[in-house]
Amino acid sequence: MAKINRVWAREILDSRATPTIEAAVQLDNGIISVYSVPSGASTGTHESLELRDGDESRFRGKGVTKAVQNVNQIIGPALIQSGLDPINQQALDKKMIEMDGTENKSKLGANSILAISAAVTKAAAMTQQKPLYAWINELAQAKGISVTMHAPTPLFNMVNGGLHGAGNLDFQEFFVIPATSKPFSEGLRMGAEIYMMIGNNLARRGAIHSVGDEGGYAPNLFTNADALEILVEAIRQTNYQLGRDVFLGLDVAANTFYEDGSYKIRDKSGPMSVENMISYYKELNNTYHMAVLEDPLHEDAWEGWQKMMAELGNQLVVVGDDLLVTNPQRVQKAISQKACNGVLVKPNQVGTISETLDVIKQSRDAGWRIIVSHRSGETNDTYIADFAVGVGADYVKFGAPARGERVGKYNRLSSIETELTYYYNQHSQQNQSQQTNEQQQ
Numbered sequence: 001m002a003k004i005n006r007v008w009a010r011e012i013l014d015s016r017a018t019p020t021i022e023a024a025v026q027l028d029n030g031i032i033s034v035y036s037v038p039s040g041a042s043t044g045t046h047e048s049l050e051l052r053d054g055d056e057s058r059f060r061g062k063g064v065t066k067a068v069q070n071v072n073q074i075i076g077p078a079l080i081q082s083g084l085d086p087i088n089q090q091a092l093d094k095k096m097i098e099m100d101g102t103e104n105k106s107k108l109g110a111n112s113i114l115a116i117s118a119a120v121t122k123a124a125a126m127t128q129q130k131p132l133y134a135w136i137n138e139l140a141q142a143k144g145i146s147v148t149m150h151a152p153t154p155l156f157n158m159v160n161g162g163l164h165g166a167g168n169l170d171f172q173e174f175f176v177i178p179a180t181s182k183p184f185s186e187g188l189r190m191g192a193e194i195y196m197m198i199g200n201n202l203a204r205r206g207a208i209h210s211v212g213d214e215g216g217y218a219p220n221l222f223t224n225a226d227a228l229e230i231l232v233e234a235i236r237q238t239n240y241q242l243g244r245d246v247f248l249g250l251d252v253a254a255n256t257f258y259e260d261g262s263y264k265i266r267d268k269s270g271p272m273s274v275e276n277m278i279s280y281y282k283e284l285n286n287t288y289h290m291a292v293l294e295d296p297l298h299e300d301a302w303e304g305w306q307k308m309m310a311e312l313g314n315q316l317v318v319v320g321d322d323l324l325v326t327n328p329q330r331v332q333k334a335i336s337q338k339a340c341n342g343v344l345v346k347p348n349q350v351g352t353i354s355e356t357l358d359v360i361k362q363s364r365d366a367g368w369r370i371i372v373s374h375r376s377g378e379t380n381d382t383y384i385a386d387f388a389v390g391v392g393a394d395y396v397k398f399g400a401p402a403r404g405e406r407v408g409k410y411n412r413l414s415s416i417e418t419e420l421t422y423y424y425n426q427h428s429q430q431n432q433s434q435q436t437n438e439q440q441q
Contacts, residue, residue, distance in 0.1 A: 002087075004025055004084070006080070007072070015377055021067045033126060048351045051110070053066050066109070086124040096117065155371065169221060250290065292371075293316055305318075320344065326343075372396050385398075
């Protein structure tokens with residue numbers, strides 16, 4: 001049995017030059033694993049607490065030296081003393097949750113706790129001499145999540161708006177989504193080719209074609225519908241057919257333009273009620289036949305979400321992010337109220353790998369689609385790609401096929417797809433050979 005004999009953490013920078021925490025776990029057999037925690041810009045108020053220093057003289061208050069200190073001086077020594085085997089993920093996560101003792105991990109910080117939770121998962125996989133995705137699949141199966149591992153379908157964030165863009169689009173993410181029947185490698189190629197076409201078209205028109213936080217273009221457009229038209233135009237210039245090969249989707253992030261009980265977007269002249277917004281989404285869907293609609297309403301507009309599902313739930317995936325924040329209590333409420341049929345899964349919203357798996361189990365049992373997501377402030381860590389494969393996610397949301405911290409995750413999925421193809425082919429050949437031998441005997 002392996003044991004943890006050293007834990008340490010440090011402050012690093014994420015893709016937005018904002019500090020985040022990186023933690024390492026060393027076992028008594030010499031294995032060392034490292035994990036770095038991402039951070040979001042568009043965050044739900046019900047997320048677990050990301051601990052920041054608040055010292056305005058340093059990184060404008062965004063430093064994480066307190067979180068680092070919590071790992072080095074509190075969490076690490078306690079786990080070393082516990083003598084727990086890193087393969088016992090549930091027990092290790094439970095111990096950290098109990099050490100924090102708060103509902104939203106505000107004492108030690110969800111970023112401190114997740115840094116160790118994910119690093120332990122990596123260490124356990126190495127101890128078992130298994131790929132990370134295969135070990136995560138075993139953890140998922142132990143929770144009752146029975147799925148076949150595969151590389152999920154990517155949601156490519158081709159245009160960045162809202163808090164991820166240049167401030168002239170209300171909606172946060174404009175997706176191009178390969179058909180789920182396409183292998184991941186083919187979907188990745190499709191996404192990259194469409195992305196190139198969008199850039200060429202923006203440049204030809206003299207539009208701004210710099211990129212936002214997640215690698216998507218951040219053009220100077222007049223309305224949100226203009227951004228959708230940019231995607232449609234680019235797709236039509238390729239060999240792919242909209243509605244057959246690729247589909248469109250939106251992460252609306254409605255919290256960001258909700259004010260005083262109404263929604264204000266540049267596509268409409270005045271503030272809109274919940275009913276008006278739902279009608280507007282129906283218009284968009286009639287025009288563009290979308291596959292995914294994420295956070296279309298405010299995070300606490302439960303009745304509105306129910307109406308949204310009643311109107312559009314049988315036509316597309318209505319995804320809760322700010323509504324659910326990977327929180328089991330909010331997921332259960334959404335299931336009972338039929339408020340959505342898809343969940344965006346972000347481990348740093350809840351703080352441990354075990355709790356994230358619990359949310360996926362809940363959602364799977366409800367028949368929901370599972371979308372495993374990065375954050376807008378990312379690191380070069382590719383853990384989330386292995387995690388998505390291990391839990392059998394339907395989709396992944398890693399941004400555009402651009403910027404190193406995004407592309408690294410797509411390339412990791414590509415590598416896993418190759419490994420799985422080789423494994424299953426080899427396994428199939430072995431079975432065929434064994435059957436042939438048995439028949440000959």
